[in-house]
Amino acid sequence: MADKLTPQQRSANMARIRAKDTKPEMLVRRMVHGMGFRYRLHRKDLPGKPDLVFGPRRKVIFVHGCFWHLHACRDGRIPASRRDYWAPKLQRNAERDAEHLAALRAAGWQVLIVWECETKDLAALQSRLAEFLETEE
Template identity: 45%
Template sequence: MTDVHHPSVRSKNMSAIKSKNTKPELTIRKALHACGLRFRLHVKTLPGRPDIVLPRYKAVILVNGCFWHGHHCHLSSTPKTRQELWLGKISNSMSRDRLVHDQLLDAGWRLGIVWECAIKGSTRQTLDSVIDELEDWLHEPTTLAIEISGKANV
């Protein structure tokens, strides 16, 4: 099946997709800041340039889009056209994510992952519950990693 858009239109559409300062990321950042947490953004010296870096807690938070990072939820589905291309892209992204996660943990950083479906879509949690979970994790230094996604039973 061919693409419904002209290549120049598709190129323009794809270039408009942001990799940082996305709506889910801004939502999490605003809520963390409102709780009094201070952080740095997209630190270039850390593997993968994490979205949110909390040096005081030696923790990073990644806010992942479900489609782009291959999360198995209602927000992620394989496009009908050029499936091999998309499956390859998403698979590469997932492999890169695993490598970055390992590098961060090996370097002594704690890792928090917030999936898009945790704050958007039919399985979303309340923003307060997501932030509470992140705060609890930050204040419990023995827990190295946390992953927050949408509710399982909706």
């Protein structure tokens, strides 16, 4: 069983979790830049403030953490403890993601979501990014 953390330790851990410049996001940014694509970061005028925005192409990329955005992988599960707290919080994140996705698509943007677990297979990730960014639609 995992070590129990005091409320202060748990708070310190949670305070270190970032919304921007996460390891998976930085990896995707470096990969896309290395492929020769240029982008803007976190445009506030777009729904959900996408992580990478390719304005002239009308394409955006979100890099989602599996836990925070309830991905279907092993890491996207709701914690067993304090389900009454975590379930609504994480469900609302997923609902908000769907709202942002719908709004972007309605405005004519193409959207790619890269999940944190997908950053472990770099070759597959690079292929997926290239396919998304190089296709004209």
